[in-house]
Amino acid sequence: MTNAAEYPARVREAFPEAKLSVQSFRDRTVLVVEPADLHDILQHLKDHQGFEFLVDVTAVDYDGYPTPQPGRFGVLWILRNFDAEADLVVKTHVDPSMPTDGIEEDPALVLKSSCDLWNAAEWREREVFDMFGIRFTDHPDMRRILTWKDFPGHPLRKDYPLRGRGEREQYKVVTRDEVL
Amino acid sequence: MPFTLSPATEFDVDVEDTSYLDDRKDAPERWVLNLGPQHPATHTTLRVVLELDGERVSRATPHIGYLHSGFEKLGEHHDWNQYVCTISRMDYISPIVNDIAWHTAVETLFDIDCTPRCKSIRTILCELGRIQNHLLCVGAAALDLGGITSFIYGFNEREFVYDILDFVSGQRFHPDYTRVGGLKNDLPCEETFKTMVKDFIHKRLPKAVGDLETMLNRNRIFIDRLQGVGVMTKEEAIDWGLSGPLARASGVRRDLRKDRPYLCYADNWDGQGAPAVEFDVPIATTGDCYARYLVRIEEIKQSVRIIEQLIDTIPGGSVNASPEGKGTLPEKGQVYGSIEATIQQFELVMHNRGFDAPIGEAYGSIEGPNGELGYYLVGDGDRTPWRVSVRPPCFFNFSAFAKMLEGHQLADFVAVLGSLNIIAAELDR
DSSP: OBOOTTHHHHHHHHOTTSOOEEEEETTEEEEEEOTTTHHHHHHHHHHHSOOOEEEEEEEEEOTTOSSOOSSSEEEEEEEEETTTTEEEEEEEEEOOSSOTTSOOOOTTSEEEOOTTTOTTHHHHHHHHHHHHOOEEETOTTOOOSSSOTTOSSOTTSTTSOTTTTSHHHHOOOOOHHHHO | OOSOOOBTTOOOOOSSOOGGGGGGTTOTTEEEEEEOSSOGGGSSSOEEEEEEETTEEEEEEEEOOTTOOOHHHHHTTSOTTTTHHHHTTTSTTSHHHHHHHHHHHHHHHHTOOOOHHHHHHHHHHHHHHHHHHHHHHHHHHHHHTTOHHHHHHHHHHHHHHHHHHHHHHSOSSOOOOEETTEESSOOSOHHHHHHHHHIIIIIIHHHHHHHHHHHHTTOHHHHHHHTTSSOOOHHHHHHTTOOTHHHHHTTOOOOHHHHSOOGGGSTTTTSSOOOOOOOOOOOOSSOSHHHHHHHHHHHHHHHHHHHHHHHTTOOOSOSOOSGGGOSSOOOHHHHHHOHHHHHHHHHHHSTTOSOOOOEEEEEEEEEETTEEEEEEEEEESSSSOSEEEEEOHHHHHHHTHHHHHTTSBTTHHHHHHHHHTOOHHHHHO
16 A cells, blocks of 8 residues: 555645644554635545545544544545555544533534535435534535434434433334324 | 325325425425335345336435444444454354454554464455355345345355354354454364365355356346446446445446455565465446446456465464464463463453553455445554444445436336345444
8 A cells, every 4th residue: 555645745735824734653644634624625635636536434532532632523534546546534623612412503513515526425424423413514415314313412422321321211102193 | 095105295204304305395296105124125124215206216315224233332342352243243244354354454553464374364264255245145136136046046055154154263154253463263173174165165156156147147137127227337436435346347446455455465465475366356347237246246256266276375373463372362271271371361351451552543444245344443542442433335335326226217226226235234333
């Protein structure tokens, strides 16, 4: 596998004002960007640097992580350049502005969707929303995907307990009479 | 009045939010059909809301999550060896490939290089898993179209792969055979293993694949149902993140075994200059369901070729790469008989012991039977992962399902679904 180490420098060249930082671990380059620059940088990487394939979109909750991170939630895009055989991880951090144990819409946890660049991002972004409560603007269908519509939590947040908060026990049972 | 479809003006599809259908309310002659989650042709629990214009599908909206069981959350509470038992329950059609994918990713994070013997055994099992998966997929694709015989032809032979897995690991369906930097145990008897594998690939499998091909390749009904159905062009396949046989059927020349060689697919895998295993990557360009079938059949043959190159020359030595074998549980006999093994057993089993991960993040992936199966791992210096994120190939393949289906007949639903080989347990996790 070719290292993608030269790409952060090219991004810096194209976006001189953007605040970028680079992490490297086990031959994998992670480009950390600001949420505001995210979509433009993804577009640049796709259109001008040959990253035509979206491998994955996922998120990490760093609440309580041993090393300090720029923000609580890290959302990351793994991109692949077929010709150069290089993988680049583009990561951005967002911080919640309200308690994270509920499902209220947090205006701070919003990113711009990358669905216009890759159709593959559509369901993965829905999953990030479902599991972490991070919303994506300009997304064609921003609904929960794995849990149901009224699920009272975002399960992969670190403050959500492993055994849940009793959703199974308290799930509303719908009888046939009520429906008809 | 048995079986009355709701007319399009009544959108009482289910408890789910259906506001996305509102703008279609006035369209004449539209019907909403709720297919699944319980339906014989959906394989597992998949639900698709179809908007029908007569027999034609004008829009399909998949609803997934019926098998969501919180595997990723669970991964944050299991240690690096323990979690393999959960992983192998994702794509349960070829569980051994999941085990190998998981530990490939973990070894990327820990920066461990496996021993040649371990690599060789893992590669053989990986290809057996691929055969196992494709046999079911090809058979089930025919089954959905009414050809039950081909299903039995394929399904029958899978039992012999189970026998091999049962022999090496002690468990038939979910072997949970890999460990960090090694395997749970060495082959119980190398000669028996070789005989079993050779019997399977030389005696059983060629006949089964031959039968399948005779039955399906030039079968008029089969071809008519599949050709030109569910077409994805090369650009679309890349855009939708398709990988594996689906992408290759659309002309995308990608195979991680060639592009990012790992295990025995890489040159010099044993450290003594052994060449990479030779095999061809089948490509089709039409991108329809029939091309996917052909690609899968050819991949079975290539897997046999790979196994033939490895089976006679499994290198000797240990299967366990971790220093002094401290990564895997010792054999039970030794635990009761020697102090070192007793200590090692307790070190690994006790909750406050085990081995710690580096603080860092890594992504490791292998070419699974359905496409790129990868794990993004975040280690926090503890004995359990901080975050496990799966890249399930089925998730991406199924997200393009609605796109493939639009404009087709209702009966094509099962043809397209059969060609995708969706495993809902992996899709929903």
